[in-house]
Amino acid sequence: MRTLPRLIFIFATLGLTAGFGDRERLLAPSSMALASSSTKEDRQAILISALNQIERGQGVNKVLTRGPAPDSSSAAVTGTAAAAPSPSGNLPARAPVPPKKPTEIATACPDCGPKLTNVRYASCNSKNNYLEAGLQRAESGSGLMADLLKRGARADTVIKPICMRVALEARFGANTRTFAACTGGQNKAANNNVRPCLSENYFTLINNSFDLVSRCMAPALAGSAADQQSDIRAVYAMLNVESGHHFNIMSPTGAGGSGQFTQSAIADVNKNSLPRVRQLLESQGGDCARLSKEILKGGTPMRAQASMSCDRVSLAKGNPLLNLVYTYALVTGAKRDLKNDLFEDRRFGRFFKDLSTSDQNRLRTELTVWSHNTGMGGLRTPLNALLNTKYRGKTVTNVDRFLNELSDAMRTSPHRANASRGRRNETANYWPAIKKTLNDIEKNAGGGSCVRR
Amino acid sequence: MRAPLITALLSLIFSVNAFALNDAPTVREIARLKQDLAAQSQPAARLERFEVFRDFLFDRLQTMPLPRTEEEQADFNDLNQFEADLFMIEAKNLSPATCTRNWQKIVGANTVADESLPATSMSEITRETLDILKALCTK
Numbered sequence: 001m002r003t004l005p006r007l008i009f010i011f012a013t014l015g016l017t018a019g020f021g022d023r024e025r026l027l028a029p030s031s032m033a034l035a036s037s038s039t040k041e042d043r044q045a046i047l048i049s050a051l052n053q054i055e056r057g058q059g060v061n062k063v064l065t066r067g068p069a070p071d072s073s074s075a076a077v078t079g080t081a082a083a084a085p086s087p088s089g090n091l092p093a094r095a096p097v098p099p100k101k102p103t104e105i106a107t108a109c110p111d112c113g114p115k116l117t118n119v120r121y122a123s124c125n126s127k128n129n130y131l132e133a134g135l136q137r138a139e140s141g142s143g144l145m146a147d148l149l150k151r152g153a154r155a156d157t158v159i160k161p162i163c164m165r166v167a168l169e170a171r172f173g174a175n176t177r178t179f180a181a182c183t184g185g186q187n188k189a190a191n192n193n194v195r196p197c198l199s200e201n202y203f204t205l206i207n208n209s210f211d212l213v214s215r216c217m218a219p220a221l222a223g224s225a226a227d228q229q230s231d232i233r234a235v236y237a238m239l240n241v242e243s244g245h246h247f248n249i250m251s252p253t254g255a256g257g258s259g260q261f262t263q264s265a266i267a268d269v270n271k272n273s274l275p276r277v278r279q280l281l282e283s284q285g286g287d288c289a290r291l292s293k294e295i296l297k298g299g300t301p302m303r304a305q306a307s308m309s310c311d312r313v314s315l316a317k318g319n320p321l322l323n324l325v326y327t328y329a330l331v332t333g334a335k336r337d338l339k340n341d342l343f344e345d346r347r348f349g350r351f352f353k354d355l356s357t358s359d360q361n362r363l364r365t366e367l368t369v370w371s372h373n374t375g376m377g378g379l380r381t382p383l384n385a386l387l388n389t390k391y392r393g394k395t396v397t398n399v400d401r402f403l404n405e406l407s408d409a410m411r412t413s414p415h416r417a418n419a420s421r422g423r424r425n426e427t428a429n430y431w432p433a434i435k436k437t438l439n440d441i442e443k444n445a446g447g448g449s450c451v452r453r
Numbered sequence: 454m455r456a457p458l459i460t461a462l463l464s465l466i467f468s469v470n471a472f473a474l475n476d477a478p479t480v481r482e483i484a485r486l487k488q489d490l491a492a493q494s495q496p497a498a499r500l501e502r503f504e505v506f507r508d509f510l511f512d513r514l515q516t517m518p519l520p521r522t523e524e525e526q527a528d529f530n531d532l533n534q535f536e537a538d539l540f541m542i543e544a545k546n547l548s549p550a551t552c553t554r555n556w557q558k559i560v561g562a563n564t565v566a567d568e569s570l571p572a573t574s575m576s577e578i579t580r581e582t583l584d585i586l587k588a589l590c591t592k
Contacts, residue, residue: 268561272554337558341540347511348540377562377579380537381530388514388533413530415537416473416576417563 115152116161124197128174130181131248134315135201144290145205145318148212153204156452157211158229159236163450164207164245166441167236168198171244180250182310182317189309191250206245209320210236216288217328220280221335227361233451235331237438238369241430247320248313256312258320259327259372266304266312266326273329274301281325295321302326334376335368342383351387354395363399366431370406373430378415382406385413407432473531473577476517482509483581490588499589500544510536531578538563538582544589552590559583 124132139149153161172178172195179196180189196202214232221231242260243249250256254263274296281292295301295318302311302322311317342348343364352360371379386402386409396402410418410428418427442450474480486506493499514536520526541562542555563579575583 264561264564268557271557337541340543345540347508375562375564376541376558377534377537380541380562381534384514384537384540385530385533388536389519392515412526413533415534415563416531416578 113151114155116155117152119153119200121200121203122198124199128194128197129199130193131196131202131315132199135199135205138205138315139201144287144294145315145321147287148208148321149201149204151204151208153200153207154211157207158214158232158452159210159450160445160452161207162445163236163441164210165198165203166445167240167245168203168206169244170437170441170444171240172246172249178250178252179246180248180256180309180313182314185316187308187310188306189248189250189256189313191252193248195246196248206247206320209247209324210239210245212287213291213321213324213328216281216284216291217277217325217332219284220277220328220332221365222361224358227358229451229453230358230362231365233438233449234365234369235328236450237434238372239327240437240441241434242372245320247315247323250309250313254306254309256309257323259323259330261302261312261323261326263304263306265330266302269326269329269333270300270302270304273333277325277329291321291325294318295325331368331372334371335364337376338364338367338371342380348387350395351391352396354397355399359399363396363402366399366403369434370431374410374415374418374427378418378427381415382409382413385409403431473528474535474581475528476513476532479510479513479532479535482506483585486585487588490585496547500547503542503544503585503589507539510539534576535578535581538579539585542582542586542589547590549590552586555586556583559586 135149138145140146155161157164174195176195177192179193180191181193182189214235218228218232222228239245239258243258245258247258249258249260251260255261259265278292278296281288281296301318312323313319343352343360352363355363367379367383383406386405390405407428411424414424414427418424438450442448474483483506486502489502490499493502514532517529520529538559541559543551559579559582560575563575
């Protein structure tokens with residue numbers, strides 16, 4: 001990589017993490033506090049190290065080379081495999097192979113997608129190999145997790161594998177010590193491990209899990225396939241900042257896993273979303289139904305108490321699948337609330353009537369992602385203030401401009417719980433930081449969108 | 454010497470925690486709303502009265518003078534927070550289940566949550582919203 005783009009990437013990433021880490025927050029699962037775990041110099045060193053690794057050949061452009069695709073000669077990480085529409089018009093829940101029966105299209109199957117081949121993964125060492133034995137046990141076992149590992153890293157995922165690979169190295173350095181391990185059936189995680197080894201099993205599990213859960217939850221996100229893809233990209237972008245997609249990341253404040261779940265957020269999903277999510281998953285059959293039956297098993301698949309924090313992060317408890325299902329459950333619930341309380345309210349709805357359906361969906365999704373950090377109250381207070389000042393007698397016509405104005409409103413009109421200087425900065429910067437990180441990753445992954453169209 | 458100091462501290466504490474809505478027309482309307490809800494036994498009529506109040510609050514925030522000082526800005530922010538809370542109440546169909554869900558939603562949206570800190574008490578603004586919800590949901 002040339003010096004100038006590298007410097008831009010480094011300073012952009014340093015800039016977007018600056019100012020985070022204030023501890024009080026409204027109910028929201030995210031934990032940007034992780035950013036405060038290392039100094040700017042540490043982060044700079046970590047980024048330089050990651051970028052050097054990419055240059056040395058561990059990088060994504062060289063690692064994720066295209067191999068022979070068993071079912072489709074065009075399917076690979078280069079983005080040539082187009083997703084086939086399902087009968088319902090929603091995002092297909094399986095790979096774009098010619099279906100034998102129409103009913104198979106909506107069913108994610110273990111062995112039918114093209115796989116990444118000729119890939120070189122990182123060599124593990126004694127410090128970062130602590131998940132490897134568990135991954136091998138999971139692979140040699142039975143069930144959905146075993147199938148996800150056995151089938152190898154899929155090449156035809158909604159989010160391109162190259163983007164997932166870049167994301168795994170972009171957020172946390174190899175020596176960051178905020179990663180949890182849960183051994184011997186323990187319930188409370190100890191988070192003093194370094195970043196896990198980016199081995200084949202590790203990458204395969206993360207790549208395939210995000211893809212499966214995204215496809216299975218897509219019908220709850222939006223109506224059209226294009227809007228579903230856009231929403232999945234937004235959730236991918238959110239997780240880039242929250243956890244870097246590492247499922248055993250644990251914030252010093254206790255937030256854990258891919259979606260950085262706190263006690264309150266877990267309790268919220270358990271109380272308000274589980275029946276709806278189970279119904280959605282089981283109605284689709286195939287691997288989606290297996291997600292419900294194998295991963296959401298029992299009355300409380302993820303226990304909320306801090307003393308049970310292994311539920312959020314451990315492989316043995318079904319992660320990353322479990323945490324990802326909870327993340328999507330929270331996102332779809334918040335998006336539904338925003339629709340009912342804001343976009344379809346006869347008074348507030350008029351502010352958004354000049355936006356296209358697709359732009360309305362995008363705005364709702366981006367607000368939902370923002371609320372992951374601010375809490376819903378923390379989003380709505382500045383949002384209402386913005387509509388009650390700049391938008392008196394006007395309508396929203398430009399989503400990006402509106403979101404920039406909302407960032408300003410988070411500084412001038414915060415919810416009382418977000419009124420400290422630190423929280424004002426953190427909440428105002430959250431969505432812009434996500435957007436910037438996504439842009440940087442897409443640029444470093446070769447340009448173009450991370451979504452396979 | 455100590456008594457005035459304690460009095461001053463107490464008044465400071467109470468000025469922070471006191472009812473935060475200072476917009477006189479809104480405060481008057483809240484009082485009228487609560488009175489009307491208490492007097493109305495029909496749930497549908499209570500909902501109708503609640504919608505009238507929400508119309509009032511929406512119009513008030515859309516037309517009131519914009520804040521110019523820091524103090525006015527703080528009052529304006531509180532009023533927006535109150536509006537945001539109030540519009541989280543899904544009031545199309547009130548049943549024990551939807552009342553509970555609304556309650557959880559409002560409390561959840563306004564609770565400071567962090568496992569390393571004790572949850573702080575809810576603000577008076579949120580309590581005011583919950584009072585109105587209680588009045589709406591009471592048989």
